[in-house]
Amino acid sequence: MAGAIEKRVIFTNDLDELSRIRDEIQDFIGDCLEYVERNRVILAMDEAIANIIKYGYPNGGRGTVELVMRRDDVRLEFVLTDDAVPFNPLELPDADLEHYHNTGASGGLGVYLYRRLMDVSYEPTPSGGNRLTLSRRINEGDS
């Protein structure tokens, strides 16, 4: 993404951070998406970040996560790099929504949501953590 606008945010694995990070993402997206589409991006990112915070650091472990946000005229990209336990969300099977609703389940759809709403890629980091990239095209007429 040559010539892209970029912003870097660092946060700890604390659910109290979620609201602040959503605000950061909303400010970064600005007017390049209309508000329902902007909310979908914020939702996808919130799900990915909440999963890292809730499940990435078991047994009370502490960690920091880096979020790098980039945008140019055609694309939005968000890269999450953490030092959490290895987890490749692309290896999960598709969610069974009918089963979810019929059984009154209360969780487990976060990965489904961000995989549905964004283009997702994953790679392990050399230090044993994870790098998760969520991106989407900015279509004409979105803003």
Next chain:
Amino acid sequence: MAEPTLTLKDMTQGAVSVLAIAGELDAKTAPQLKAKLDAIVAGGVVKIVCDCAGLKYISSAGIGVLNAALSACKAKGGDIALAGVSKQIKDTLDVMYFTKKVRLFQKIADAVNEL
């Protein structure tokens, strides 16, 4: 002290409890909603209208709590309906296919009458 990101206020109208949900419903705040809904159901009220007019954001954690409570209420002959849902919140419910399971109303009174 930071502003609370979720506020919950409930009021019983006959056999129906109206629960006003305002603010942000995410992985951090969803347990607060679960505790409130559990308390309402434990008090014997299984028909609940969630007034969502003040709800600014909902994630899968919030929808999960509503989904579980909806099943619990239906199992006891009750129901949960949502009122005053914004376009943005409805889109998230649609993405999760939750609008296929829960009834939405524009006005609280209409939801109360239908439950």
